[in-house]
Amino acid sequence: MITIVDYGMGNLGSIQNMFKYIGINSKIEKDVDKIKNASKILLPGVGSYDTAMKKINQNGLSDVLNEKALKDQVPVLGICLGMQLLTDGSEEGKLNGLGWISGKTKSFKNNIGSEYNVPHMGWNLVKQSNRSQLTEDFDTFDETRFYFVHSYFVKVENDKNSILKTSYGLDFDSAIQKNNIFGAQFHPEKSHKFGMKVFENFARI
Template identity: 40%
Template sequence: MIVVGIIDYRAGNIRSIRNAFEHIGCDSRLVATGADLDGVSHLILPGVGAFAFCMQRLAQSGLLPVLEQWALADQRPLLGICVGMQLMARHGFELGEHDGLNWMGGKVLPLIANGARVRVPHVGWNDVTFDEPFGGFAASSKADFYFDHSFAFFDPEFGDTIGRCSHGQDFAAVVRRGNIVAAQFHPEKSQDAGIRFLESFLAIEPPC
């Protein structure tokens, strides 16, 4: 049975994520302690705000050891969304240099504006090209997703960039390291493509 846990560390857009899984017909619950993971099959790490703020809130939540056990030791499915993706980098460079979870390596750097042609923050719909197949998305296919960010993930070291986007420069839109998947866009706000993306994540089977 699929039950989605959503990490509640006071730094994520939880309501819209729960609504998306409700639309799919999947049970979801908030995870604020390790005990809340009982019965959960798939885990979501959301994130809204600055990189350092989200890392601080995550550390204060006491959930870091639980997440590392879930994702790295037990290799259970986990999806990072927006800043939840960025936290998987080795370093983030928003308002200084800050350590991330380093699950994927790489770095989070500012997008570069170019007058009226390339505006930052990058807000709105943009194509993602999938370099590798992911669930309902074939290799070389494109889909339109909703973005809202000023920083982006570059050069993952321990995972693969399976989806790319361009906004003045190319950046990683989807990265994957086995059971760990992360997306810069907001699938919960991306209508049909977003639902298909979440369903593709849910198709990752937890270990027995």
């Protein structure tokens, strides 16, 4: 059972519908006591960095998420803004992130040319930078691409924590991992067969 954390920001219904479509059990949960019993966690996110961290802190979720990810070491997958929250912080805001994977979330506008539209929106290719359980069987596709919508990108401190990279004015980390903690900048729930493969792989971890 995959627990989708509801902290007030994210496409929860779309994510759960994708899991249902591929036959994987999931539930949407905001109760801290029930999240304490989770065996696998998905952290979604759409919106601003500081607003998301405020909601996580105000709802008492930061402690239970730290316990599950760092102490119990259950598999955790952050997607879109949820991946950015795994880092130390963002140029978008002032609050500290969860800090589970050392790195920084940076602004495209400050780092790419004016010929590139921001947000980065639409389908884009990914290339594997390190092997991971999350990207198993990607080599069965002629090309692997995902749907993105984001104005900020992640740069991990240690390249060993990068598992996928994508090019948009620069090469950024589009999927990351440290031990049991995974992140995907793209939207698997909007990425058809490619997103299904990511969710299937996560369910098997």
